[in-house]
Amino acid sequence: MPGTKSQEKVKEIQAVVAPLFASKGYHSTSMREIAREVGMNQSSLYHYFRGKEEILFEIMNDAMDQALITLKQICATDLLPRDKLMNVLHFYTRYYAGDPERLNLLVNEQQSLAPEHRRILVEKEREYVCIFKDLFGELKRNRTTKEIPRSVAIFAFLGMVHYTITWYRKGGPVDLEGLADIFCEIFTRGILREDAATT
Amino acid sequence: MPGTKSQEKVKEIQAVVAPLFASKGYHSTSMREIAREVGMNQSSLYHYFRGKEEILFEIMNDAMDQALITLKQICATDLLPRDKLMNVLHFYTRYYAGDPERLNLLVNEQQSLAPEHRRILVEKEREYVCIFKDLFGELKRNRTTKEIPRSVAIFAFLGMVHYTITWYRKGGPVDLEGLADIFCEIFTRGILREDAATT
DNA sequence: GTCTATACTTTGATAGAC
DNA sequence: GTCTATCAAAGTATAGAC
Numbered sequence: 001m002p003g004t005k006s007q008e009k010v011k012e013i014q015a016v017v018a019p020l021f022a023s024k025g026y027h028s029t030s031m032r033e034i035a036r037e038v039g040m041n042q043s044s045l046y047h048y049f050r051g052k053e054e055i056l057f058e059i060m061n062d063a064m065d066q067a068l069i070t071l072k073q074i075c076a077t078d079l080l081p082r083d084k085l086m087n088v089l090h091f092y093t094r095y096y097a098g099d100p101e102r103l104n105l106l107v108n109e110q111q112s113l114a115p116e117h118r119r120i121l122v123e124k125e126r127e128y129v130c131i132f133k134d135l136f137g138e139l140k141r142n143r144t145t146k147e148i149p150r151s152v153a154i155f156a157f158l159g160m161v162h163y164t165i166t167w168y169r170k171g172g173p174v175d176l177e178g179l180a181d182i183f184c185e186i187f188t189r190g191i192l193r194e195d196a197a198t199t
Numbered sequence: 200m201p202g203t204k205s206q207e208k209v210k211e212i213q214a215v216v217a218p219l220f221a222s223k224g225y226h227s228t229s230m231r232e233i234a235r236e237v238g239m240n241q242s243s244l245y246h247y248f249r250g251k252e253e254i255l256f257e258i259m260n261d262a263m264d265q266a267l268i269t270l271k272q273i274c275a276t277d278l279l280p281r282d283k284l285m286n287v288l289h290f291y292t293r294y295y296a297g298d299p300e301r302l303n304l305l306v307n308e309q310q311s312l313a314p315e316h317r318r319i320l321v322e323k324e325r326e327y328v329c330i331f332k333d334l335f336g337e338l339k340r341n342r343t344t345k346e347i348p349r350s351v352a353i354f355a356f357l358g359m360v361h362y363t364i365t366w367y368r369k370g371g372p373v374d375l376e377g378l379a380d381i382f383c384e385i386f387t388r389g390i391l392r393e394d395a396a397t398t
Numbered sequence: 399g400t401c402t403a404t405a406c407t408t409t410g411a412t413a414g415a416c
Numbered sequence: 417g418t419c420t421a422t423c424a425a426a427g428t429a430t431a432g433a434c
Contacts, residue, residue, distance in 0.1 A: 006399090025310045027226030031428065043430080044400050052428070108307060111224045148381055149373060155366045156359045156385055163358025167350075174348060182347055186355055190389030205417090230410060242412080243418050251410065 010048050013038050014059050022104040026056055026112040057117040060105050064124045067095055071131050081138035082192075086184055088135060093161050093180040100165040107162045129154060144192055153191045160186070209247050212237055213258050221303035225255055225311040256316040259304050263323045266294055270330050280337035281391075285383055287334060292360050292379040299364040306361050328353060343391055352390045359385070 016038050020029045031052055035042040049055050074087045096103050110118065132154045139145050145153075160183060168179065215237050219228050230251055234241040248254045273286045295302050309317065331353045338344050344352075359382060367378065 009399095023310075025226065027224065028310070030426075032426090040399095041401055042428090043402085046429070047399060111222075111227070148385070151366075152373060152378070152381055153385075155362060156382070159360070159362025160355045160358045162362060163354060167354045174351060179351070182351055183355070186347070186352075186385075186389035188389075190385035190387075208417095229408075231408090239417095240419055241410090242420085245411070246417060 005048055010058075013045070013048060014055065014062075017055055018059050018105065019101045021056060021059075021109065022101045026052075026105075026109045053112070053114050053117070056105065056109060057113055057121075059102065060109070060113070060121060061117075061124075063102055063106055064121060064128075067092070068124065068127060070095075071128070075131060075135065081135060081142065082144065085135050085139065086188075088132070089157065089184050089187060090180045092157075093164070093183045094176050096161050097164040097168045097179055098170070098176055100168070103162075104165045107165060132157075139192070146191065148191060156191075157183075157187055204247055209257075212244070212247060213254065213261075216254055217258055217304065218300045220255060220258075220308065221300045225251075225304075225308050252311070252313050252316070255304065255308060256312055256320075258301065259308070259312070259320060260316075260323075262298075262301055262305055263320060263327075266291070267323065267326060269294075270327070274330060274334070280334060280341065281343065284334050284338065285387075287331070288356065288383050288386060289379045291356075292363070292382045293375050295360050296363040296367045296378055297369070297375055299367070302361075303364045306364060331356075338391070345390065347390060355390075356382075356386055 013034075017029075017034055020034065020037060031045060032042050034052075034055075035045055038045070045055075049058075070091055071088060074084060074091065077084065079087070110121065113121065129151075133150055136145060136150045136153065140150075164179070168174075170176065174182070212233075216228075216233055219233060219236060230244060231241050233251075233254075234244055237244070244254075248257075269290055270287060273283060273290065276283065278286070309320065312320065328350075332349055335344060335349045335352065339349075363378070367373075369375065373381070
């Protein structure tokens with residue numbers, strides 16, 4: 001394959017870099033350190049990436065795309081709005097809490113992106129929020145939500161989930177499924193009408 | 200006042216630096232830029248601080264101390280556990296959402312601290328969590344909480360509140376009091392027993 | 399595709415006059 | 417307390433041989 005640049009190697013580098021960026025932060029991780037950790041010369045990295053910032057962007061971009069695909073799949077089903085929402089909440093929780101090293105970057109390193117890359121991810125972020133908003137819209141038509149502004153409800157949930165990367169560790173007293181269940185319950189009881197919640 | 204180093208100037212510098220660190224990140228903000236923004240020479244900064252990291256630490260440390268004082272005051276009253284909790288949640292929400300530029304650092308720049316400073320703040324973080332845990336302990340004795348692990352409930356709340364620094368802006372459709380009310384409601388309905396919630 | 403060598407820039411911090 | 421001048425270190429990135 002000409003001009004392919006060995007996608008396996010690219011993935012391998014990203015797999016090494018994500019935890020590095022996550023633990024020390026983007027700006028505190030040097031290209032020299034990355035190269036050492038990957039096991040190649042610093043200059044060789046530039047064969048696979050245009051620069052340090054591109055490594056960060058591609059990891060973050062992949063992570064967002066991956067989640068978007070699944071979220072859209074769930075929403076495309078003909079489940080009841082309530083069940084769709086539960087599936088979305090469940091998936092999203094497992095996604096973040098299950099891969100904290102990579103998702104960490106999405107939460108903490110937005111500032112480190114070049115403006116044009118930042119714009120791309122902000123746009124995808126908007127897609128995320130739209131998916132949630134649409135779901136709540138469907139619920140509202142069925143009069144199943146309380147009088148909490150939709151966006152506040154969404155951001156409350158996102159905050160709850162994103163924060164897991166700082167405290168949740170697999171292998172602890174609560175497993176991933178259990179955590180997703182708890183978040184669903186908090187959100188259900190807290191946001192939706194009780195009569196709907198007990199359905 | 201000998202050896203005082205003009206506390207007013209120190210506060211002024213911190214007030215300029217906090218938004219800088221918050222918007223561009225600690226490592227992307229240089230001492231030269233800080234000096235320019237403050238309106239003094241780069242070297243002069245070293246008269247007030249031992250170095251860049253100390254500026255960051257002192258801002259973060261002050262912010263934590265300030266919150267701790269109020270939280271302890273609330274807990275020292277002889278209100279009902281439920282009311283104490285509501286007061287704590289209310290204050291904490293207003294504190295974070297009301298000063299996002301400074302509190303941003305507490306959420307995003309822990310990695311940038313020197314190890315010994317990091318340790319100090321981690322210790323204070325533990326105090327925070329203890330305050331919440333004790334409150335839930337009081338509630339549990341009255342059998343007013345559901346079967347959600349205490350720490351999960353606490354981290355759910357902290358995540359919800361800390362995330363406000365990324366989306367909430369004063370002057371929008373929801374004011375600070377309203378936001379605190381909503382968070383209290385979500386948390387009350389989601390975490391506590393319904394019978395207790397409607398008291 | 400991988401290396402050596404190096405250019406170039408920016409950084410945090412210090413010395414010392416005033 | 418504030419400045420000028422400067423240092424040493426570390427950073428990203430590139431040129432070019434193999």
